[in-house]
Amino acid sequence: MTDVATMTIAEAGRLLRAKQLTSRELTEASIARAEALEPTLNAFITRTFEQALAAADTADADLAHGRDRGPLHGIPIAIKDLCATKGVRTTAGSNVLADWIPDFDATVVTKLREGGAVSVGKLNLHEFAYGVTSANHWYGPVHNPWDTGRHPGGSSGGTGAAVASGEIFAGIGTDTGGSIRIPAALCGVVGLMPTYGLVSRAGVTPLSWSLDHVGPLARTVEDAALFLNAIAGHDPSDPGSVRRDGFDATAQLGRFDLRGVRVGVARSQFERVQPDVVAAVNAALVVLQGLGATVTDVAIPMLDAGLRLSILGPEAAAFHAEWLRTVPEKYSDEVRVLLLAGTATLAADYINDQRLRREFTDQVRNVMRSVDVIAMPTCPAVADEIGARSYQYAALTAPWDFTGQPVISVPCGFGAADMPVGLSLAGRPFEEALICRVAQAYEQATSWHNQHPKV
Amino acid sequence: MPEDDQLETARRLLARAGITPSDADLVRVAAFIGQPYPRTPKLATEPHIARAVEEWGRQP
Numbered sequence: 001m002t003d004v005a006t007m008t009i010a011e012a013g014r015l016l017r018a019k020q021l022t023s024r025e026l027t028e029a030s031i032a033r034a035e036a037l038e039p040t041l042n043a044f045i046t047r048t049f050e051q052a053l054a055a056a057d058t059a060d061a062d063l064a065h066g067r068d069r070g071p072l073h074g075i076p077i078a079i080k081d082l083c084a085t086k087g088v089r090t091t092a093g094s095n096v097l098a099d100w101i102p103d104f105d106a107t108v109v110t111k112l113r114e115g116g117a118v119s120v121g122k123l124n125l126h127e128f129a130y131g132v133t134s135a136n137h138w139y140g141p142v143h144n145p146w147d148t149g150r151h152p153g154g155s156s157g158g159t160g161a162a163v164a165s166g167e168i169f170a171g172i173g174t175d176t177g178g179s180i181r182i183p184a185a186l187c188g189v190v191g192l193m194p195t196y197g198l199v200s201r202a203g204v205t206p207l208s209w210s211l212d213h214v215g216p217l218a219r220t221v222e223d224a225a226l227f228l229n230a231i232a233g234h235d236p237s238d239p240g241s242v243r244r245d246g247f248d249a250t251a252q253l254g255r256f257d258l259r260g261v262r263v264g265v266a267r268s269q270f271e272r273v274q275p276d277v278v279a280a281v282n283a284a285l286v287v288l289q290g291l292g293a294t295v296t297d298v299a300i301p302m303l304d305a306g307l308r309l310s311i312l313g314p315e316a317a318a319f320h321a322e323w324l325r326t327v328p329e330k331y332s333d334e335v336r337v338l339l340l341a342g343t344a345t346l347a348a349d350y351i352n353d354q355r356l357r358r359e360f361t362d363q364v365r366n367v368m369r370s371v372d373v374i375a376m377p378t379c380p381a382v383a384d385e386i387g388a389r390s391y392q393y394a395a396l397t398a399p400w401d402f403t404g405q406p407v408i409s410v411p412c413g414f415g416a417a418d419m420p421v422g423l424s425l426a427g428r429p430f431e432e433a434l435i436c437r438v439a440q441a442y443e444q445a446t447s448w449h450n451q452h453p454k455v
Numbered sequence: 456m457p458e459d460d461q462l463e464t465a466r467r468l469l470a471r472a473g474i475t476p477s478d479a480d481l482v483r484v485a486a487f488i489g490q491p492y493p494r495t496p497k498l499a500t501e502p503h504i505a506r507a508v509e510e511w512g513r514q515p
Contacts, residue, residue: 317472325473337480341487344468 004029007164023074027056030076034167042140042400045081046122047333049367053117071226073116078171082123084203092205093125095138095330106203107235115230123158127335129207132393137332145453150383153186155179159217160187170218176207178397181409185378185422188411191217192224195429196404197242200235208315211401219279221440252437259292264371267297273380273436276415281377284412302360309353313342361403378422406432410439411448412447457485
């Protein structure tokens with residue numbers, strides 16, 4: 001059987017084009033793996049295996065006729081169930097939308113389809129992406145492939161689990177407070193939150209308009225960069241979308257000599273982190289130094305003070321206002337209370353927090369005049385057991401949603417209970433190519449990406 | 456357990472949004488909004504924040 005569990009998109013693409021492999025073979029292997037693992041992982045809410053096989057056959061026929069749609073051509077992927085898919089149920093992980101079958105695709109889904117990617121289904125998540133454990137009340141909890149008694153993080157927990165376990169090569173996540181990077185870190189894969197506006201949110205159920213990002217989770221940095229290239233681009237249907245001609249997240253890949261790259265370390269954040277995670281991240285910083293990067297501590301006063309802003313709550317409440325009035329029973333208790341609390345936030349508090357957000361963004365911008373990348377742990381702890389109250393996981397990720405700059409989480413070892421740890425590297429807006437370069441240099445200097453869960 | 460005035464505040468804020476919460480939800484929402492603002496008290500005492508807010512306050 002084709003080993004989809006360890007192969008990368010880049011490797012599979014080479015084999016497809018060399019006619020040593022077909023998309024149907026890849027897709028059948030992906031489906032077989034999902035059928036074997038889903039009873040344990042519950043990463044999917046809806047499987048679209050028949051459509052996937054048809055899409056794979058189309059991809060094979062296209063390649064045979066010289067129609068190459070790009071790096072994702074013929075590659076099995078899956079989509080977070082927050083993204084609308086034409087003719088395929090899209091639940092957003094909630095009972096509110098349990099029966100919704102959109103008559104349109106989210107822009108990001110259209111781009112994947114046009115890029116020849118083969119979607120095998122819709123991935124489980126924390127309800128409406130409002131939480132960090134993916135312990136979904138309606139569709140069941142997602143299980144972490146490294147220890148199925150633990151959660152995979154969230155909200156894109158289905159994506160993290162499916163990528164880590166090899167059910168798919170890569171998948172779509174969304175990030176409002178850390179929902180790409182948290183599951184990436186806790187599942188031992190790469191998560192790339194792009195610059196705000198680089199990837200369209202049109203057709204993606206909003207959580208918080210001014211904070212929402214869409215991006216990939218993948219098994220290597222190169223795969224994440226290839227995936228991001230396929231979904232980036234201006235979209236007039238998303239008011240927050242930006243035009244960035246010539247964007248290429250892969251532009252600096254393969255440059256493993258990091259001399260001249262200045263890495264700032266947000267050391268104050270380490271005080272909030274478990275010792276096992278600190279040890280893994282400190283070891284990663286030594287590797288970066290060994291690759292030639294200069295590594296220095298930086299101070300970001302508002303981050304050091306424990307920045308916490310009430311922006312997500314009221315924005316989420318605004319989107320959910322009508323449903324909260326009409327179908328409150330269709331939310332889990334946990335998410336309904338969060339949304340009600342957002343409803344009760346004073347407008348003045350929200351506006352003042354937006355002002356503080358601007359001040360914080362300016363502080364970070366000033367710091368990034370003297371460093372190129374800011375490094376810190378992605379999460380303060382490894383994945384907890386399912387059912388534990390795990391709200392602290394977004395403590396280190398949420399600030400970067402406020403600034404909207406790109407951040408990548410790359411595996412950097414294992415902590416307590418042999419669970420994965422992630423290293424966070426934040427860059428200046430639209431400098432995805434640089435953070436991917438640094439992350440890949442680290443990745444290739446270590447062997448963490450070659451270790452896979454034995455689920 | 457939130458104070459009675461916090462419960463009443465939560466009830467009024469939600470009523471203004473057209474929502475009548477269950478008693479259990481009301482208690483939990485009141486606990487949320489009963490937290491001090493800003494929710495990171497240290498932030499409010501940071502001199503640079505105070506200065507920034509002051510500067511904003513002078514803007515038209």
